[in-house]
Amino acid sequence: MKSGFITILGRPNVGKSTLLNCIIGQKLAIISKKPQTTRTSIKAIVNRKDAQMIFIDTPGIHTPKNKLGEKMIETIDDAREGCDIILFLVDACDEGIKAYNKKILNDIKAQKCKKILVINKVDLVKKESILELIKLYQEELPFDAIIPISASKDDGVKELVKEIVKLLPEGPLYYSEDEFTDQTERQIAEEIIREKCLRLLDKEVPHGIFVEIIQMKKRPRKKLYDIEAIIYCEKKSHKGIIIGKDGATLKRIGERARPEIEEMLDSKVNLQLWVKVKEGWRDDANKLREFYK
Ligand SMILES: Nc1nc2c(ncn2[C@@H]2O[C@H](COP(=O)(O)OP(=O)(O)OP(=O)(O)O)[C@@H](O)[C@H]2O)c(=O)[nH]1
Ligand SMILES: [Mg+2]
Known part of the structure; x- marks a missing residue:
């Protein structure tokens, strides 16, 4: 049996909540075009015969402008701590590595967990620019996997989950099999x-x-x-x-x-x-x- 906690990280609006919903096959986290939609961490538990995956959607990483923002950043730090895998989401439309993503790269570098770079919104760009981004990120950090996806079109997400199961450690069932989320x-x-x-x-x-x-x-x-x-x-x-x-x-x-x-x-x-x-x-x-x- 494999099991573990998978934290979804990235700047606001990159598609973290869309990915969470796509993985679990139903709408749990809310989604909007506006940044800072998600304010708390949201857990969703996915059970398979061979694995239990606990996904944690987090608020977007930003420079806080008020106390709510500071609380959101604390939430992200808590969700990162002790997780088994980080899914670092970046936008396929980015030209090069944006400064805010460089900062996130720096922050996760020292963390011991496995790291997957997820390039989202590939439906909006040409293949060549995805390859270019992959090359740039590979030079920055030895990711355990790099997966291009479109969370809103459910493209590449099955491959991503397969990779997650591969990278998860052996472990116990953290939640009973009828539990689906921490949200009431x-x-x-x-x-x-x-x-x-x-x-x-x-x-x-x-x-x-x-x-x-x-x-x-x-x-x-x-x-x-x-x-x-x-x-x-x-x-x-x-x-x-x-x-x-x-x-x-x-x-x-x-x-x-x-x-x-x-x-x-x-x-x-x-x-x-x-x-x-x-x-x-x-x-x-x-x-x-x-x-x-
Ligand atoms: N074209 C395209 N749009 C996407 C994709 N994934 C998400 N979006 C859109 O991007 C916007 C932001 O999506 P969210 O899932 O709310 O983003 P988030 O990262 O959770 O944002 P915060 O909660 O603010 O941090 C929404 O308008 C989504 O419909 C994708 O694969 N392709
Ligand atoms: Mg969100």
Whole structure:
């Protein structure tokens, strides 16, 4: 039996969460075009006859601009510590090795674990430029494997998983076989709502959002949940934008989130959303602690 922890690392927006979802074959981590979508580490356990793989999706590596950012970086460091394999994701569209990726290379160099360079989004580039990137990275670090993939098109991902199994050490079952993730249904539902905010809102507004479910109750003998959630934002002006004219934007957020939550819970959902202001919470240690317990 082989087993181990595989941490997915890389700059924001490179496709880490898309890869996690592709590997497990369902949507667990939220995805958006905006950087810093993922804020916490998300575990997904994949069981095979010969191996147990625990994948950890992490926030994108960036220079923090507030206390939330600092917390995200701590999360990444924790996920890296003691892992068996690092999947270092880079963008196939990069020309050469970007400065932020050089820094990541430097940080992981000394780490004892196995390292796989994953070149993502190969659907967007020509083969020659991928080969060029491979050459450049090979000169920087002796990776245990280099795999080009397209996470959104499920291309090369099976090969990547094969390589991971090869590199995993012999080990015990860390989780019972019926466990699939460390995320609760409540957390997943909160993230689905936040994803719709990221997709429907612009500029700073979605980055200052925190979603909290305050009520999630199944009606007795019915396949129906009543869910109430608060969308916190950082400024009064943001509240108006989130609600929209005659409540249209908030309605749209709910309409998009509800079917996905229903699919996850395999039940009908009655979803009620509220918007509240929590001034500057991303830079307030106490409020952060309250949100990310
Ligand atoms: N063309 C293309 N787009 C991709 C691919 N993988 C991911 N994307 C897109 O890249 C964007 C970012 O994807 P995410 O999975 O949210 O990226 P991430 O690395 O988790 O980002 P953070 O959570 O912000 O660190 C989304 O718009 C994805 O649809 C790919 O293989 N090809
Ligand atoms: Mg992500």
